[in-house]
Amino acid sequence: MPNILLTRRRLLQTTAVLLASMAMPTGGLAQEGGRLVVAADSEPKNLNPAIAASNGVFFIASKVIEPLAEASFDGADGLAPRLATSWEGSDDGLSVTFKLREGVTWHDGKPFTSADVAFSAMNVWKPLQNLGRLVFANLESVETPDDLTAVFKFSKPTPFQLIRNALPVVTSVVAKHIFEGSADIAADPANNQLVGTGPFKLAEYKPGEYYRLTRNDGYWGEGEPKLSEIVFRVLPDRAAAASALEADEIQLAAFSQVPLSDLERISKVDGIKVYSEGYEALTYQLVVEINHRRKELADLKVRQAMAHAIDKDFVVNTIFLGYAKASTGIVPRDAKEFYTPDTEQYPFDVAKANALLDEAGYAKDANGVRFTLKLLPAPFFSETRQFGDYLRQALAAIGINAEIANNDAGAHLKAVYTDHDFDISVGSPVFRGDPAISTTILVKSGTPDGVFFSNQGGFANASLDALIDKANETVDVAARTDLFKDFQKQVSEQLPLINVAEWGFITVARTSVKNVSNNPRWAVSNWADTELES
Amino acid sequence: MSLLRRLLGTPEGAVGTVILCLLVLAALLAPVLFPADPLSIVGPALVPPFTDPSLPLGTDRLGRDVLAGLMHGAGTSLAVGIAAAAMAMIAGSLVGTLAGLAGGLVDEALMRVVDAFQIVPSFLLALAFVSVTGASLPVVITAIALGAWTGPARLARAEVLSIRERDYVAAARVLGMRPLEIAFREVLPNALPPVMALSSVIVAISVLTEAALSFLGLGDPNIVTWGSMIAQGRNVLRSAPFLSILPGIALMLTVLGVYLFSEGLADALARRRSRA
Numbered sequence: 175m176p177n178i179l180l181t182r183r184r185l186l187q188t189t190a191v192l193l194a195s196m197a198m199p200t201g202g203l204a205q206e207g208g209r210l211v212v213a214a215d216s217e218p219k220n221l222n223p224a225i226a227a228s229n230g231v232f233f234i235a236s237k238v239i240e241p242l243a244e245a246s247f248d249g250a251d252g253l254a255p256r257l258a259t260s261w262e263g264s265d266d267g268l269s270v271t272f273k274l275r276e277g278v279t280w281h282d283g284k285p286f287t288s289a290d291v292a293f294s295a296m297n298v299w300k301p302l303q304n305l306g307r308l309v310f311a312n313l314e315s316v317e318t319p320d321d322l323t324a325v326f327k328f329s330k331p332t333p334f335q336l337i338r339n340a341l342p343v344v345t346s347v348v349a350k351h352i353f354e355g356s357a358d359i360a361a362d363p364a365n366n367q368l369v370g371t372g373p374f375k376l377a378e379y380k381p382g383e384y385y386r387l388t389r390n391d392g393y394w395g396e397g398e399p400k401l402s403e404i405v406f407r408v409l410p411d412r413a414a415a416a417s418a419l420e421a422d423e424i425q426l427a428a429f430s431q432v433p434l435s436d437l438e439r440i441s442k443v444d445g446i447k448v449y450s451e452g453y454e455a456l457t458y459q460l461v462v463e464i465n466h467r468r469k470e471l472a473d474l475k476v477r478q479a480m481a482h483a484i485d486k487d488f489v490v491n492t493i494f495l496g497y498a499k500a501s502t503g504i505v506p507r508d509a510k511e512f513y514t515p516d517t518e519q520y521p522f523d524v525a526k527a528n529a530l531l532d533e534a535g536y537a538k539d540a541n542g543v544r545f546t547l548k549l550l551p552a553p554f555f556s557e558t559r560q561f562g563d564y565l566r567q568a569l570a571a572i573g574i575n576a577e578i579a580n581n582d583a584g585a586h587l588k589a590v591y592t593d594h595d596f597d598i599s600v601g602s603p604v605f606r607g608d609p610a611i612s613t614t615i616l617v618k619s620g621t622p623d624g625v626f627f628s629n630q631g632g633f634a635n636a637s638l639d640a641l642i643d644k645a646n647e648t649v650d651v652a653a654r655t656d657l658f659k660d661f662q663k664q665v666s667e668q669l670p671l672i673n674v675a676e677w678g679f680i681t682v683a684r685t686s687v688k689n690v691s692n693n694p695r696w697a698v699s700n701w702a703d704t705e706l707e708s
Numbered sequence: 709m710s711l712l713r714r715l716l717g718t719p720e721g722a723v724g725t726v727i728l729c730l731l732v733l734a735a736l737l738a739p740v741l742f743p744a745d746p747l748s749i750v751g752p753a754l755v756p757p758f759t760d761p762s763l764p765l766g767t768d769r770l771g772r773d774v775l776a777g778l779m780h781g782a783g784t785s786l787a788v789g790i791a792a793a794a795m796a797m798i799a800g801s802l803v804g805t806l807a808g809l810a811g812g813l814v815d816e817a818l819m820r821v822v823d824a825f826q827i828v829p830s831f832l833l834a835l836a837f838v839s840v841t842g843a844s845l846p847v848v849i850t851a852i853a854l855g856a857w858t859g860p861a862r863l864a865r866a867e868v869l870s871i872r873e874r875d876y877v878a879a880a881r882v883l884g885m886r887p888l889e890i891a892f893r894e895v896l897p898n899a900l901p902p903v904m905a906l907s908s909v910i911v912a913i914s915v916l917t918e919a920a921l922s923f924l925g926l927g928d929p930n931i932v933t934w935g936s937m938i939a940q941g942r943n944v945l946r947s948a949p950f951l952s953i954l955p956g957i958a959l960m961l962t963v964l965g966v967y968l969f970s971e972g973l974a975d976a977l978a979r980r981r982s983r984a
Contacts, residue, residue: 412943413942413943413945416946433943433944435769435943435944435947435948436944436946436947438947439946439947492753492769492770492771493770553925556943560769560770562929563747563770563929564749564770566747566930567745567747567748567749570745570748577930578929578930579842579843579929580843580925580926580929582839
């Protein structure tokens with residue numbers, strides 16, 4: 175008996191080695207459709223986009239797990255159907271009805287039904303997801319009259335405008351049969367072994383090396399996906415992405431993985447194309463987050479002085495090399511539905527900034543220093559770090575000594591959003607189609623400690639809070655839009671944070687890759703129609 | 709005086725001394741020539757070297773003066789190198805002397821501590837220490853010394869083991885000197901010279917370790933260092949290579965200078981001894 179066992183084990187081992195060597199992504203394998211190799215700069219801890227709705231997760235997971243609808247350049251209301259084919263809100267704002275796509279199956283063969291949507295909404299989006307918590311705060315139940323209809327019932331009027339704008343980001347549907355009965359969904363190992371309905375299946379993940387996604391032959395989209403394989407090669411070194419593209423080792427680098435300073439050169443290389451479109455629905459904002467617990471910073475004059483001290487043109491032209499726009503307020507220009515330029519502006523004026531600080535009663539000491547602040551630049555982008563270096567100098571010009579403390583991503587998030595161990599920090603929040611999704615949270619008071627990219631600076635203003643609450647209950651689209659214009663004005667007056675610039679990313683791809691940047695969330699969409707020309 | 713002449717007599721010693729003098733000069737002159745913060749923005753970004761007389765070595769990605777950065781960086785590098793080496797030498801020779809003299813259990817215990825530190829690669833130790841405690845100049849110096857004190861400790865112990873059997877130590881004991889007095893007045897001074905020979909190597913390693921730490925973003929971000937200059941220049945390596953190359957050359961020259969100087973010094977000392 176032991177002998178048999180031993181041989182069987184041998185046999186299994188040999189087979190495993192053989193299989194592994196066959197599964198290795200080698201050049202000759204995936205001929206049909208081709209393999210797209212993409213640079214990835216991070217390896218998210220939790221890969222489930224239904225829980226962690228962030229772009230780092232979406233970049234990989236959006237190919238596997240789909241939302242109800244995706245952003246679109248030309249679709250009605252800027253949306254294209256995915257797992258839902260239509261959506262309609264009731265006039266009282268108390269219910270939204272989704273018709274779901276027929277004939278969709280999960281990667282494990284089980285059918286996709288309204289029960290999955292109901293489970294995702296009630297057990298994942300509402301209680302666990304960073305953004306869903308807000309959008310679905312008043313979601314009471316999801317009724318499933320039949321397999322292809324899901325009716326979301328709200329306890330309080332919830333604007334359909336918000337739900338609609340949030341669909342691409344907050345409605346990644348996970349399979350009920352995978353997570354049902356799990357004691358702790360947030361910590362379930364299934365979060366990293368995704369089973370979805372998307373055009374690609376997650377085949378393999380080698381930490382520090384690559385994620386390999388393979389074609390889902392049972393995908394509902396006709397003739398899709400076009401690619402047979404996508405490999406996300408982990409290339410944390412941004413400088414390496416450009417050379418890898420030139421050597422055709424990778425075919426695509428999104429999210430400005432190729433440094434901005436390299437774009438001019440690389441755009442002239444044969445066979446490489448630079449795309450600045452495809453990020454319109456995920457505008458990043460460069461902001462100075464302020465800890466209002468510091469008594470100096472609780473003074474509006476000091477915040478105004480800081481705003482006057484920042485030369486936005488320098489930031490746009492030198493740090494972003496022109497690939498950004500100066501901000502006029504908390505809502506970016508790309509959000510045409512809501513944006514108003516009619517807000518208080520703080521033009522670059524060092525003399526005025528100094529005067530404001532004198533007025534506030536913070537005189538310079540013998541060394542020309544008024545007070546010292548702890549500055550934490552977010553380590554997420556080289557631009558946020560460079561802006562930190564610039565901000566230190568800009569504040570030095572008005573007598574504020576900002577001491578930089580560098581942290582890695584985890585330590586930065588903890589220091590700013592949990593421990594509040596900062597005076598000012600450079601942040602990069604994202605505007606996601608509607609101010610109520612990830613923008614009002616930057617200002618509203620009462621968010622518990624530890625919620626990332628929220629108001630953790632201790633700012634509290636009753637009239638702004640009331641305005642945000644009102645907008646969250648206003649069902650009428652025009653009235654709600656007006657409330658958000660008023661919101662922008664009040665934020666600019668109060669300066670709970672300072673908006674400096676807004677930017678979309680740059681995608682650099684080989685010209686052999688087709689259908690790049692064809693929707694406003696392209697890098698984080700499903701890539702079902704992406705092709706590779708041989 | 710004759711030692712200096714002998715030092716300058718060897719080609720290594722001469723070159724090393726000149727390089728080190730230039731470095732010290734640069735470090736001393738930096739606050740005089742560039743009194744402003746070397747991290748302040750003084751001109752347009754990415755001015756190439758030798759094009760603007762007021763910015764002789766050009767500017768970096770944000771418009772900071774490269775020459776000012778290099779000169780202030782020399783001060784940082786030397787300060788870190790010397791401070792870390794001094795710390796390592798002092799700690800190492802104290803521990804080594806105590807272990808060698810005390811013998812027995814104390815020796816065993818101290819040497820196992822030395823072993824424990826020696827097992828961990830010194831750069832990893834520095835990396836871990838800085839990332840836990842947060843980056844500032846004293847922390848960086850301590851972190852480097854933490855990985856460098858074991859060499860002097862072992863050497864000092866070996867020397868002490870041989871010295872403590874000498875007659876003059878026995879004589880001191882007979883005279884009734886207390887053990888600690890014997891350790892630090894009779895033994896340590898005689899055990900020091902070979903340990904001192906290690907110091908220049910430690911300085912060179914410390915300069916390199918500090919640069920590597922800043923390169924990885926673990927240096928003090930509020931002061932300019934060559935390592936951080938190289939790291940920032942790396943982002944524009946293809947379009948403005950001078951931003952990485954210039955501090956790289958400075959770093960190489962420093963380490964080379966320290967090594968040559970120590971070679972020359974060792975030579976000079978050896979010749980003096982052989983003549984004597």
